[in-house]
Amino acid sequence: MTSKLQQARAALLRAENQWQGRAACVDGGGARLITRAFGNIDLRPHFSAGGLMPTGLHEIMTEHDDSATSALAWYMAGLHTEPSPHAKTPTVLWVRQRKALDQGRLYPPALFASPVHHNLIMMTIDQQQTALWACEEAAKSGQITTIILEATDYDLTAARRLQLACEAGETRLIVLRYHRAGQNIAPSPAWSRWQIKPQETYRKLSLIGGRGVRPASWKVNIDEATLLVSVADTLENRLPPEGYHRPTAARKQSVYA
Amino acid sequence: MPSGALSGTDQTSQPAKTPFLVTRSDHKGVLACGLSQGARLAGLQPGMRLSEARSIVPDLVNINEDPGLYARYQTKLIKHLDRYSPWIAPDRVLMRDNLAGEGGFWLEMTGGSHLFGGEETLIRQVQRDLTKLGFSCKAGMADSAGAAWACARFHAGDGILSLPAHHDAARSFPIEGLRLSPDILATLHRLGIRHLHDVADLPRATLTTRLGPDVLQRLDQFYGRLPEHLNFHLPDQPWLIRQQYGEPLGDAANLEAAIAQMIAQLCTQLQRENKGLRRIILRCVRVDGHAHTVQITTSTACQSAPHIDRLLAEKMPGVDTGFGIEEVIIYAPWVEHVAFRQISLDTTSTQQGNATALAELFDRIGHHLGPRDQLFRPGHHASHLPENAASRQPVGVAPSPARLPDIDLPKRPIRLIDPPEPVQILRCTTNGAPAALRWRRMDLEITTITGPERICPEWWDHLDQTGFALHALTRDYFRIHDHTGRWLWICRTLGRSQTDPEPDMSFAPSFKTGFAPPTPSIQGTLSVTTSQPPKPRKNTRTLLDLWSVHGLFA
Numbered sequence: 001m002t003s004k005l006q007q008a009r010a011a012l013l014r015a016e017n018q019w020q021g022r023a024a025c026v027d028g029g030g031a032r033l034i035t036r037a038f039g040n041i042d043l044r045p046h047f048s049a050g051g052l053m054p055t056g057l058h059e060i061m062t063e064h065d066d067s068a069t070s071a072l073a074w075y076m077a078g079l080h081t082e083p084s085p086h087a088k089t090p091t092v093l094w095v096r097q098r099k100a101l102d103q104g105r106l107y108p109p110a111l112f113a114s115p116v117h118h119n120l121i122m123m124t125i126d127q128q129q130t131a132l133w134a135c136e137e138a139a140k141s142g143q144i145t146t147i148i149l150e151a152t153d154y155d156l157t158a159a160r161r162l163q164l165a166c167e168a169g170e171t172r173l174i175v176l177r178y179h180r181a182g183q184n185i186a187p188s189p190a191w192s193r194w195q196i197k198p199q200e201t202y203r204k205l206s207l208i209g210g211r212g213v214r215p216a217s218w219k220v221n222i223d224e225a226t227l228l229v230s231v232a233d234t235l236e237n238r239l240p241p242e243g244y245h246r247p248t249a250a251r252k253q254s255v256y257a
Numbered sequence: 258m259p260s261g262a263l264s265g266t267d268q269t270s271q272p273a274k275t276p277f278l279v280t281r282s283d284h285k286g287v288l289a290c291g292l293s294q295g296a297r298l299a300g301l302q303p304g305m306r307l308s309e310a311r312s313i314v315p316d317l318v319n320i321n322e323d324p325g326l327y328a329r330y331q332t333k334l335i336k337h338l339d340r341y342s343p344w345i346a347p348d349r350v351l352m353r354d355n356l357a358g359e360g361g362f363w364l365e366m367t368g369g370s371h372l373f374g375g376e377e378t379l380i381r382q383v384q385r386d387l388t389k390l391g392f393s394c395k396a397g398m399a400d401s402a403g404a405a406w407a408c409a410r411f412h413a414g415d416g417i418l419s420l421p422a423h424h425d426a427a428r429s430f431p432i433e434g435l436r437l438s439p440d441i442l443a444t445l446h447r448l449g450i451r452h453l454h455d456v457a458d459l460p461r462a463t464l465t466t467r468l469g470p471d472v473l474q475r476l477d478q479f480y481g482r483l484p485e486h487l488n489f490h491l492p493d494q495p496w497l498i499r500q501q502y503g504e505p506l507g508d509a510a511n512l513e514a515a516i517a518q519m520i521a522q523l524c525t526q527l528q529r530e531n532k533g534l535r536r537i538i539l540r541c542v543r544v545d546g547h548a549h550t551v552q553i554t555t556s557t558a559c560q561s562a563p564h565i566d567r568l569l570a571e572k573m574p575g576v577d578t579g580f581g582i583e584e585v586i587i588y589a590p591w592v593e594h595v596a597f598r599q600i601s602l603d604t605t606s607t608q609q610g611n612a613t614a615l616a617e618l619f620d621r622i623g624h625h626l627g628p629r630d631q632l633f634r635p636g637h638h639a640s641h642l643p644e645n646a647a648s649r650q651p652v653g654v655a656p657s658p659a660r661l662p663d664i665d666l667p668k669r670p671i672r673l674i675d676p677p678e679p680v681q682i683l684r685c686t687t688n689g690a691p692a693a694l695r696w697r698r699m700d701l702e703i704t705t706i707t708g709p710e711r712i713c714p715e716w717w718d719h720l721d722q723t724g725f726a727l728h729a730l731t732r733d734y735f736r737i738h739d740h741t742g743r744w745l746w747i748c749r750t751l752g753r754s755q756t757d758p759e760p761d762m763s764f765a766p767s768f769k770t771g772f773a774p775p776t777p778s779i780q781g782t783l784s785v786t787t788s789q790p791p792k793p794r795k796n797t798r799t800l801l802d803l804w805s806v807h808g809l810f811a
Contacts, residue, residue, distance in 0.1 A: 065697070065743065067672045067809030074671075091615065103809055104674035108635035108647050109666060110811075121652055123622070125630045134622050143615045198742030222811050224668055224744075 009238060016048045016212075034079050038205070038220060039230030045239050048212030052079070053191040055170045057163045061179035061195045061208065064102040068196045068203055071222050073174045075229045076194075077146040078116035090145035092118040093138050097131045097151040101178060113225045118146075128152045135162060135173065142169035150176040159188045185209065196220070202232060214238055278319040279358060280307050290322055291358030303356040327352070331360065335490050337390065341373065341383065342366050346487035348406075350436070361409075363402050363487055370398075376417050401481040407434025420480065427479075428454035435475040441468060453479075496534070496589035498523055505544050505581025512541065512582055513573060517566050519587050524562040527592070533558025536591035539569060541576050542584040549576045553624065556653030557616040558593040564617050568624055619652045641712050643807065644675050667710055668736065670746045670808025677748060677805035691737075694747075696806055701739040708735030709749070727751070736810065744810035750803040 033051030035044050043052050052058075058076065062069040077092050094106060108120065121144075125131045131151045138144045139162065166173050179185055185193070185208070192210035196203055199219075206217035216237035220229050276299045279291030287307040289296075299314050311317055331352075335345050341364055348361035366379070373379040380396045387394040397408030399418040404427065408418045411430045418427060430453045432445050445468070450456055456464070456476060464472055477483040498519050506512045516539065527533060535558055539551040551572045559565065576582075623632050633649040640646050683693040683700065693702050714730045732748045739745065 065809065067670070067743075068811050070671045071811035104672040107643070107670055107673035107808065109637060109643075110669045110671040112637070112666070120635055121619075121632065122635055123630070123632050126627060130625070130627065130630060133625065137622060137625075138618060141614065141618045143618050200740070200742055203742070224811060227671070227811060 013045065013239075037076075037079050038218065039228075041218065041231045046207055046214045046216055046237070047192070047210075048214075054080070055172050056166045057159060057173050057175065057188070057190040058210075059175045059177045059188060059190040059193045061185065061193060062101065062176050063179065063181060066196065066198070067103055068198060068222060069176050070106060071227045072194065072196050072205070072229060073148045073176060074111065074114065074116065074227055076174055077118065077148060077172070089117055089119045091121060091143065093121045093123065093144045093147045095123045095125065095131050095135055095147065095149045095151070097125050097128055100128070100152045101150050101176060111227065114227045116227075128154065132158055132162070136165040139165040139171040139173055140169045142171065144169075144171055146172045146174065148174045148176070153178055153186065156187060156189070159190065163189045204235060205229065205231070276301065276314045276317050278307070278310060278317060279322050280319045281322045287319075288356070289319075290356045303358075327360075334360075334362065334387075334390075334392075337386065338362060338364060338383075341379065342369055344489050346489045349488060361406070363405065365487075365489070366398070377415055380416050401478060402485040402487060403436065403475060403478040404481070406436060407479065410434060428452070428457065432456065435472070435479060437471060437475060441471060444468060445472075494588065496523065496526070496592055498587045499584065500586075501584045502582070505583040506585075507578055507581040509573065509576070509578055512576070512578060512585070513570070515585060516569065516573075516587070517562070519585065520565050520569070521562045523587055523589065524560050524565070527560045527589075531595055532592050533560040533595040534565075534589040534592050535559075536589065537565060537569075538586075538588045538590060540586040540588070541578075541582045542586070543577075543579045544581050544583050545579065547579070551576070554591075555616070555620050556623065556651070557613070558595045559617070559620070560595060561613075561617070564620070568620060571624060616653065623652075640715070642714060643669065643673060643712070647673070668810070670744075671811045672809040674807055674809070677807040679803060679805045680747065682804055691804065694804065696745075701741070701743075701745075703737045703739055705738035706735055707737075709733035710735075712748075734807070745806050746808035746810060748805055748807045750805070 030050050032054050033047075033049060034054055035042065035051040037043055037052065044050055047053075060069045060073055060076075096105060105124070106122070108122075111120070123131075123134060125134065128151050131149065132154060135147055135149050138147055162173055162175075165171070175190075177188075179195075190210055192213055193208050195206040195208050197206070198204075202219045203222060204217055205220040207213060207215055209215065214237070216239070217235045218231040219233040219235050220231050222229050275293075276296040277293035278289045278296055278301070280287045281290045282288075285306075289301065289303060289305045289307065289310055292301055292303060296310075296314070296317070301310050301313060307317075307319060331347055335347065338345050344365035346363040346365075348363065351359060351361045370376045370379050373382060376398050380398060383396050384394045395409045395416075397405050397410070397412050397416040397418065399405040399408045400420050404418055404420065407427075407430050408416055411434050412418060412426070414426075420427060432451055432453060432455070433442060434453065435456075437445075445451075445456075450459075453476075456472060461473060474483060478485050500515065500519055502515075506515060520537075523534075523537075534555065536552065536554045539553075540548050541551075542548045551569065553565070553568050553572070555565075555568070619632060626632065631649070632652055634652050634654075636648040636650040638646055638648040678696065681695040682691045683695055684691070686692045690706055691703060693700060695701070710733070712732050712734060714728055719728050719730075729751070732750050734746060734748045737745050737747055
C-alpha cells in the first residue's frame with residue numbers, strides 16, 4: 001500500500017514538473033519565486049509553481065496566544081529571492097486591528113536586533129473595514145514591499161480583493177488570521193497557508209495549504225534575538241523519498257512528456 | 258514707556274528752488290495738490306487754482322498727479338520703515354484729503370523702542386533716515402495713535418508725549434490735532450475753540466448735540482479711551498486664490514470642476530517657485546452666507562494637483578451646496594520649499610518606489626482614518642519601563658535611528674500586553690519561585706524560569722522617596738517557559754499593604770522573600786470588587802505581590 005502511494009506521488013510530481021514553467025509565469029517568471037527559506041530548506045517540491053510566491057496573499061493561522069506567528073510573519077517579510085545591491089530599504093506596513101488578536105501589540109524594540117532592516121510603518125485601527133481598505137490601498141499603490149495584517153476573520157470576497165490588489169501592485173501580504181484549534185479552516189485564495197505551534201522543546205512549523213501546495217511540517221527554532229526561523233528537522237511530508245524511482249516510472253513518464 | 262505709536266509726516270522736497278506744482282483736474286478746473294519749497298516761498302497755497310498760481314508766478318512748472326507714483330513711493334517707504342516695526346499703517350485719510358502733498362505712517366512700536374536705544378534715539382534715527390531718502394519728516398511718539406498724530410505736528414519739544422505726565426502739553430495742542438473734517442474745524446474756530454483744553458473742558462452732552470459725534474470720538478481716541486483701528490500694511494498672501502461666481506454653483510459636480518481648476522492653478526504657481534504645500538484650506542461660501550471650510554494637511558510638501566484633488570474629493574460630500582455657492586477660496590497657509598529630486602530612470606530602483614509616491618500613499622490612508630486610528634513609525638524612547646520604551650513618530654519625517662546601535666537591551670518580548678494581565682500563582686517552589694500559575698483560565702506548569710530583571714521608574718520623577726527605598730512601581734521581570742512551550746514575560750509588582758506602609762524592599766532581588774503564599778488571599782488583592790478583602794493577620798508582614806503577564810516571546 002505504501003509503495004503504491006509513493007508511486008502515485010512520484011507520478012504526480014513528474015506531471016507537475018512538466019507544467020511548472022507555465023505555472024510560474026503568474027507574475028514575474030519563475031526566477032522570482034522563493035525556492036529556499038527557513039535555513040536553506042528546498043521549497044520547490046512543496047509548491048507546484050516551483051517555489052513560494054514572492055507576492056500575493058499568504059496566511060498564517062494563529063491563536064490568541066501564538067506569539068511565534070509574529071516572528072514568522074516578520075521573517076517571511078524579509079524573504080527575498082536574492083538581495084539586489086541597489087534595492088533600498090524595503091517598506092513594511094504592519095496593520096493591526098485592535099482586539100483582533102488578544103495577544104497585545106507588536107513591540108518594536110524586540111525587532112531592533114533583527115538583521116532584517118525594514119522601514120517599518122505601523123497602523124492601529126479600530127474597524128476591520130478600515131483595515132482591509134488600508135491594506136488594499138497600500139497593496140495597489142506598489143510602494144510597500146510587504147504588508148502584515150492582523151484583523152478579524154474576513155470572507156472569501158475580501159480575500160480575493162486583497163489578492164487582486166497584491167497582484168496589481170506586486171506586493172506581498174501576510175495575514176495573521178485567527179483560527180481556533182479544532183475548527184475548520186475557512187477557504188481562501190491565498191498562495192500559501194502556514195501554522196506555527198509551540199511544542200514542549202521546539203516549534204512545529206506546518207505548511208497546511210494554499211494553491212498547489214503539498215503540505216509538510218518541520219521542527220523549527222526561532223532565534224529570539226534575531227528572529228530568524230531555521231529548520232532543525234523534518235517532521236513529516238508527503239514527498240516521495242529522495243532517489244525513489246520505480247522501474248515502471250520511466251515508461252509512464254512518456255505519457256506526460 | 259511700555260507702549261507707543263509713532264507718526265511721521267513726509268513731504269516731497271525739491272532741491273531746486275524753482276517753483277514747482279503738482280496739479281489735479283476737477284470739475285472746476287485745475288488745482289494745486291502738491292507744492293515744492295520754492296512754490297511755498299513764492300506765496301502759493303495748497304488747493305490754489307493753477308491760473309491763480311500762474312498769475313503770481315508766471316514761469317511756474319506744473320506736472321499732473323500720478324496716483325501710481327504715489328503708491329510706489331508709499332510702498333518704498335513702508336519697506337524702508339519695516340526695519341523699525343513690522344506693523345506699519347499708512348494714513349489713508351491724509352493721503353486722500355490733503356492738498357499739500359503730505360503723507361503719513363503709523364508705526365506700532367510697543368515694546369520695540371529699546372532695540373534702537375530708546376525713544377529719543379529712535380525718533381532721531383527715523384528723521385535722519387527719511388531725510389537721507391529725500392523727504393522732510395516730522396515724527397512724534399505717544400501712547401495712542403491719535404495722540405502720536407497730533408504730537409508729530411504740534412509738539413514743541415522732542416516729539417514724545419507720555420500722557421499722564423505731559424498732560425499740560427497735550428492740553429495746549431491746537432484743535433487741528435484731533436483729525437477733524439474742515440467744516441467741523443471751521444465751526445469750532447467760529448466758536449472760539451482753538452485748543453484742546455477748550456474742547457476737553459466743555460460738557461460732553463453739549464458737544465455731541467452741537468457738533469456731532471466726531472469731536473468726542475476723536476477726543477476719546479486721543480486720550481486712549483476709545484480704540485483706534487488702523488489699516489496695517491501686511492504682506493500679501495500669494496498662495497490664495499479667490500473665485501467669485503455671478504451665477505452660484507448649485508451642482509456638486511460643477512463645484513468639483515471649479516475647485517479642480519483652481520487647485521491646478523495653485524499647483525502651477527507652486528511648481529514655478531519650487532514649493533509644495535503642507536496644508537490647504539478650502540472655503541465654499543454659500544449664497545446665504547454660510548461658509549463650509551475643509552482643511553487638509555499633507556505629510557510632506559506636495560505640489561501634485563491630482564493628489565490634492567483626491568484628498569479633497571473625500572471631504573467634498575460634506576459640502577452642502579444649498580441654493581448655490583457663490584464664492585470659493587483656496588488658501589495654502591503652510592508652504593514649504595521642495596528639494597530638487599531626480600526621478601530615476603533605473604527600472605530596478607522603481608521597484609522600491611520613490612519617496613513622493615510613498616508620502617502620497619500615507620496621505621491617502623491618513624485622511625481616511627478615524628479619530629482613534631493611527632499611522633506611525635515606531636521609535637525608541639530612552640526609558641527602562643517597557644511600555645514607555647516604544648514611542649511613536651510621525652510618518653512624514655525621515656526615519657531616525659530607532660535605537661543607538663551600541664546599547665544591548667536584555668531580551669524583550671515580541672508582543673507586549675499593555676496593560677499587563679494579572680495571573681494567579683497556584684503553587685510555589687520551596688525557594689518561593691512560582692511553579693504553576695493560572696492565566697486566561699489556563700493552568701500553566703512552569704518548567705523554566707529565569708530572572709529577575711528589576712526595572713525601576715526614573716528616579717528623578719520620584720524624588721519624594723525617603724532614603725533609598727524602592728518605589729512602589731518597581732517591577733521584577735521573569736521569563737518563564739511553560740509546559741506547552743510558550744515563553745511568557747511575567748512581572749511581579751511589589752505592592753504595599755495598609756498595615757505596612759514602608760516595607761523594606763531594599764533587598765537584593767532574590768526568591769527568598771516577597772513571594773505570596775498559595776492562598777486565596779492573593780485573589781482578594783487582585784480583584785477590586787471583592788466585598789470583604791481579607792484582613793492581614795497581626796504581627797505578620799504581608800507583601801502583596803501582584804503577578805501579571807506583560808509580554809509574549811516569540
